[in-house]
Structures are given as structure tokens and as C-alpha cells.
Amino acid sequence: MALHDMTAPVRIEEIWKTYENTIAVRDLTLSVPAQSVYAFLGPNGAGKSTTIRIMLGLQRPTRGRVWLFNRPLDTDRVALLRRVGSLVEAPSVYLHLTGRENLEVHRRLLGLSKPSIDEALERVGLASVANRLVRNYSSGMKQRLGLAQALLGDPELLLLDEPTNGLDPAGIHEVRSLIRDLPKHGVTVFLSSHLLAEVEQVATHLAIISRGQLKFEGTQEELQKKNKPTIVVKVDQMDRACALLNAMGVIATHKGDHLMIAPDTLYAPAQINRILVEAGVAVSHLANQQMRLEELFLELTHPAVQEPEYAQ
Amino acid sequence: MTLARVLNAELLKMKRTIALKMVVLAPAVVVLPILFVGSQAPFSTFNYNGIANKWRVLAILTLRVWAILMMPLYVTLETALIAGLDHSENQWKSLVARPFPRWTLYLAKLVVVVGMTALSTTVLLCGILIDGAVLARVQSEVVFGSPVPWAAILRDGAQVMGLGFLALTIQHWVSLRWRSFSVGIGVGIVAIVVGVFAAAAQQQGGSWFEYFPWALPMLVLARQPHNLQAALLISSVIGLLVAAAGALDFCRREIK
Numbered sequence: 243m244a245l246h247d248m249t250a251p252v253r254i255e256e257i258w259k260t261y262e263n264t265i266a267v268r269d270l271t272l273s274v275p276a277q278s279v280y281a282f283l284g285p286n287g288a289g290k291s292t293t294i295r296i297m298l299g300l301q302r303p304t305r306g307r308v309w310l311f312n313r314p315l316d317t318d319r320v321a322l323l324r325r326v327g328s329l330v331e332a333p334s335v336y337l338h339l340t341g342r343e344n345l346e347v348h349r350r351l352l353g354l355s356k357p358s359i360d361e362a363l364e365r366v367g368l369a370s371v372a373n374r375l376v377r378n379y380s381s382g383m384k385q386r387l388g389l390a391q392a393l394l395g396d397p398e399l400l401l402l403d404e405p406t407n408g409l410d411p412a413g414i415h416e417v418r419s420l421i422r423d424l425p426k427h428g429v430t431v432f433l434s435s436h437l438l439a440e441v442e443q444v445a446t447h448l449a450i451i452s453r454g455q456l457k458f459e460g461t462q463e464e465l466q467k468k469n470k471p472t473i474v475v476k477v478d479q480m481d482r483a484c485a486l487l488n489a490m491g492v493i494a495t496h497k498g499d500h501l502m503i504a505p506d507t508l509y510a511p512a513q514i515n516r517i518l519v520e521a522g523v524a525v526s527h528l529a530n531q532q533m534r535l536e537e538l539f540l541e542l543t544h545p546a547v548q549e550p551e552y553a554q
Numbered sequence: 555m556t557l558a559r560v561l562n563a564e565l566l567k568m569k570r571t572i573a574l575k576m577v578v579l580a581p582a583v584v585v586l587p588i589l590f591v592g593s594q595a596p597f598s599t600f601n602y603n604g605i606a607n608k609w610r611v612l613a614i615l616t617l618r619v620w621a622i623l624m625m626p627l628y629v630t631l632e633t634a635l636i637a638g639l640d641h642s643e644n645q646w647k648s649l650v651a652r653p654f655p656r657w658t659l660y661l662a663k664l665v666v667v668v669g670m671t672a673l674s675t676t677v678l679l680c681g682i683l684i685d686g687a688v689l690a691r692v693q694s695e696v697v698f699g700s701p702v703p704w705a706a707i708l709r710d711g712a713q714v715m716g717l718g719f720l721a722l723t724i725q726h727w728v729s730l731r732w733r734s735f736s737v738g739i740g741v742g743i744v745a746i747v748v749g750v751f752a753a754a755a756q757q758q759g760g761s762w763f764e765y766f767p768w769a770l771p772m773l774v775l776a777r778q779p780h781n782l783q784a785a786l787l788i789s790s791v792i793g794l795l796v797a798a799a800g801a802l803d804f805c806r807r808e809i810k
Contacts, residue, residue, distance in 0.1 A: 298651040300809035323653035334648035336639065338570045350563040351652045391648060 248312055251276050251399050251430045252297065257306030259292050259454075266292040267303070268454040274432055274447070277425040281445035282434040285543050289454040290434040291331060294403050297432070298328055310399065324352075327397035329405055333388025337377035341368055341387050344376060345394060352395045362390040367416060381408035389417065400424065403434045418444050438539040452543040462535070469538045470505030473514060476527035477501060483523045490517070500527075556654045560662040568666070573635040577674050580628040584619045585681030588612070592689050596696040607700045609686055613707045614775055616682050620675070621714045621771035622753050623746065628674060629722045630742025632667055637729035637738065646809045660801040664726050671722060672715060679711045710774055716786050717770040720793040721745065724767060727800035731807075767792075 252274035259267040267289045274280045284290050295301040297308055299319045308315040310322045335344050345359045363369040366386040376384065385408045392400055405421070406414045422444050424431050435441045441448075448465055450458040458465060476499060477483045483501055487494040492514070493504040503514065511528055518525050533541065568574045592599045592612070602611045640646055650656060683702065690698040724745075729738035749768030756764040756776045764773070765788065773785050 295809065300647055300650055302808065320653050320655060323651060328651045330647045334643050334645040336567060343566060343569065347563045347566050350559055350566065353559050
């Protein structure tokens with residue numbers, strides 16, 4: 243994605259966010275295409291919520307700049323936030339008010355007409371319990387109310403931080419359908435999650451962040467292309483085969499009773515086989531092995547601690 | 555226009571809250587005991603500084619308790635409760651992400667606290683009239699025959715409120731600045747205790763201590779004559795500066 247794509251509703255340019263002893267976000271650059279469902283993925287503590295807070299002006303970046311609708315957020319915050327709806331982490335709701343009154347607070351803040359409340363309640367399926375006090379809502383209902391708040395005023399950009407938290411499977415399905423439909427109405431959705439499986443059905447674009455750094459940005463197809471197969475070899479003389487391949491510049495490592503040969507090697511599987519056999523190493527198994535998308539995500543986000551698992 | 559919208563939203567948040575009930579409860583806690591004491595020991599209660607008009611004495615007694623104890627307590631509680639509405643569930647992340655300048659939120663909340671304090675003071679003044687009317691019926695030894703000094707009662711009530719503005723703005727800042735309910739309450743309680751000693755210093759006169767923010771409302775009712783206009787100016791000007799500093803701090807604060 244081009245850094246200076248002027249049509250992108252969100253452009254984040256080289257932002258850093260540091261706290262006293264921690265770097266929460268490190269040189270992050272993103273570009274969110276218009277009318278996309280852009281999934282922002284990373285494990286807990288990767289910097290997703292901090293990034294969303296910076297995008298909403300709740301926190302200031304230590305360095306770098308956020309552009310929304312091609313205007314800088316730091317100088318045009320109020321005008322830009324008119325076009326943005328958000329749900330950051332747990333929904334912010336007043337427990338002593340009813341669902342309808344909670345939306346009324348936000349309606350007054352936005353200066354919208356009264357019918358907008360009913361529309362938002364209908365969209366999230368809370369119309370029948372709108373007059374019940376929120377303290378009697380389940381966590382799933384509160385999450386829906388948070389979504390209704392975000393949808394008030396028909397925003398052009400929706401920033402959702404873990405929007406399916408606390409929802410039952412039926413609720414998750416409904417929220418996914420809602421998110422999938424939004425781009426058809428001209429809305430761009432920026433969606434954070436720590437689970438790829440949670441978003442891969444709805445996301446048109448992905449960004450993967452780990453320890454504050456961007457690891458990948460692109461479409462699911464582009465991520466799949468990154469997923470080059472590893473060659474898995476089973477031999478009778480493991481150490482000798484490993485030393486032989488390493489001496490030829492091939493990165494080969496032990497994993498159980500297999501030898502794993504990293505992608506991007508200069509040699510095709512057949513060449514590897516010939517080299518080993520000619521050196522007197524018996525090869526009993528040789529195959530290309532491709533990671534599932536979830537495994538690739540784990541490898542990108544936990545390279546040091548999480549070894550990808552391969553199907554035997 | 556934006557401030558009106560934010561204020562409108564703030565008013566809705568007050569629905570079903572203890573903060574709203576306090577508007578009536580706080581003055582009742584002053585008015586009812588005075589009614590009880592006045593009906594039990596009328597002579598000692600209403601023999602004050604040689605003032606003949608018993609309505610005036612009743613007003614001074616009631617406003618003294620209000621100014622030194624109940625109004626500071628009420629302001630401490632109200633500011634903490636109102637800020638607590640948005641500290642709980644971390645409402646700030648959804649409020650501050652809305653399209654209005656942050657200072658309007660700070661100011662709207664301040665207006666709500668000032669408005670509720672004014673409302674409470676009005677309820678208190680009504681309570682004085684009710685106390686007098688009831689005492690006139692049940693206690694024939696104290697004569698409430700003279701006309702009600704409306705102007706003096708209203709003036710004293712307004713001045714007590716005006717002089718309480720500085721302490722109110724400090725409490726408002728503290729309550730919004732710190733998420734913990736106990737910080738706001740703690741600061742308020744300590745300040746009220748110090749204020750009681752400062753009010754004692756007012757009786758002596760001539761000490762800077764008498765201008766301690768939480769003791770300023772007592773100047774209205776001090777036996778020594780004081781320059782009330784200067785005190786009102788101090789309270790309102792420094793109060794506005796504190797409000798501006800608090801709003802600036804609120805605008806700069808990061809929402810986590």
C-alpha cells in the first residue's frame with residue numbers, strides 16, 4: 243500500500259509512542275484504503291489499543307503524525323472526529339441509565355435528530371431492551387450498546403477495538419455481518435483483534451503488529467504469498483545432513499526427527515534430495531510444508547517463543 | 555452552541571444519581587437539626603450577638619453551619635460523584651473521542667456543580683423560611699413577628715456561594731484529575747478541617763489564614779467586619795484561574 247495514498251481515510255506516518263521505560267509503538271506506518279475492512283492484528287500488549295487511542299486523539303504520539311481524510315488529526319481533531327465512530331476496548335456505558343438514555347447522551351453530544359437512536363438500536367438488535375437499565379444488561383448487550391454508540395451519526399470511519407469481546411457465537415455472527423455490510427454503505431472499518439481467525443472472514447486488508455512494530459500490511463492474498471513453503475526432510479544422519487546443507491548456505495535446523503529447511507533457499511526440493519543422496523545420506527521423506535494463515539500470524543507475532551507447528 | 559450540547563448531555567447523566575438527591579438532602583441535614591434545636595432550646599439558640607430580628611438570627615445560624623461544614627462537604631461529594639460518573643467504566647475514551655473541544659466537557663461539568671450548589675443553597679434558604687414558620691407556631695417564646703429580611707437573607711446566601719467558588723473549582727479539578735474517589739474526598743475532608751481552624755482565625759482578624767479557600771464563605775457571617783468585596787474578588791478571580799488551569803490540564807491529559 244502506498245504511504246502517500248491521498249484517498250486513504252487513515253494514514254499513519256512513522257508514529258512512535260514511548261512511555262517512561264517502554265516503547266509501545268515503534269515507527270508505525272499504515273494506510274487504510276477507503277471502504278475496506280482493515281484488520282489490525284497483534285497479540286495482547288502489541289500496541290493495538292495505543293494506536294487506536296492515538297488515531298482518536300486520546301493520546302499524542304511521541305513522534306509521527308496521523309492523517310484522517312487527508313487532514314492532520316493534531317490540528318483538525320474536532321472536525322475530523324465528526325466523521326468517526328469508535329469503540330475502544332470495553333464499552334463505555336452509564337450503568338444507571340437505560341440503553342436508550344445512554345444513546346441519548348451521545349445523541350446530544352453529536353447534535354443528532356431523535357430517530358437516529360432508534361436506527362442505531364435496530365442495527366445492533368437492542369430495540370426490545372432499550373428501556374431497561376444498563377446495569378441489568380449482559381456483557382454482550384453492553385458490547386452491542388457500545389457498537390450502537392459508535393454507529394450513531396453514520397460515521398464514515400469506524401474504529402473498533404476487539405468489538406466481539408463478550409459476545410456469544412450468535413452475537414459474533416451478527417456483528418460480523420454488520421461489519422461486512424458497512425463498506426457497502428461507504429464506511430471504512432478499522433478493526434483490531436488479537437485473533438486472526440476472528441477477522442479473516444470479514445477483513446479485506448490486514449496489518450500485523452508485534453511489540454509495537456508493523457510486521458505485515460496488505461491483503462490476505464498478499465499474506466498468503468508471504469507464506470512460502472518450508473522443506474521438511476527425514477534422513478538417517480541428521481547432524482551430517484544439517485552440516486552439509488549449512489555449508490552450502492542453506493538454513494537447515496532440527497525439529498524433532500525432521501530437518502526443516504527455510505523458505506527462500508536457492509535449491510529446489512529435488513536438488514536438496516540429490517545433494518543429500520550423493521553425499522551418502524539416506525532420505526526417507528521430503529515434502530513441501532505450508533503453514534496455515536493462523537500459524538503464519540503466530541510466527542510473525544511470536545517469532546522467539548512460538549515455533550510453527552506442521553502437520554505430519 | 556457546543557457547550558450547550560455538552561451541558562445538555564451532562565444534565566441527562568444526573569438522572570437517578572445520588573448527586574441529584576444530594577441537592578435536597580444536604581440542606582435538609584442543616585435545616586432539620588436547627589429546627590429541632592430551636593424548638594427545644596429557643597432562648598440560647600436565638601440569642602445571638604444582640605440581634606433583635608429572629609429571622610435574621612435563624613438565617614445566620616443556618617448559613618454558618620452551611621458555610622463552614624455542609625457546603626464544603628456537599629461540594630466535595632458532588633464533585634467526586636459527578637467526576638466518578640465518567641471515571642467509572644472509563645467513559646473518557648468515548649467522550650473525548652467525540653467532536654467537541656475537551657475544555658467544553660470540563661466547563662460543562664463545572665457549570666453543573668455550580669448549578670447544583672446554587673440549587674442547594676436555594677433549597678437551604680427555603681428551609682430557613684420553613685423553619686421560621688414552623689418555630690413561630692410551635693415555640694411561642696421566640697417571636698418571629700418582625701418581617702422577614704428577604705434582601706439580607708438572599709444577599710448572605712449569594713455571598714456564601716460566591717465565596718465558596720474558589721474551593722469548588724479546586725475540588726472540581728482534583729476530582730477530575732484523579733480517578734480514585736478517595737483522593738477527592740480526602741482532599742475535601744482535610745481542607746474542611748483546616749477551614750474550621752481558619753474560620754476561628756477570622757474571629758481574631760488580621761491573619762492571611764482567614765483567606766483559606768474553604769473558610770472564605772464564613773467571612774460573610776464573621777463577627778469582625780471584613781472587606782467582603784475584596785474577598786469576593788479573590789474567590790472569583792482565583793477561582794476562574796483555577797478553572798482555566800484545570801481545563802488546560804484536562805485538555806493535555808492522555809486518556810489511557
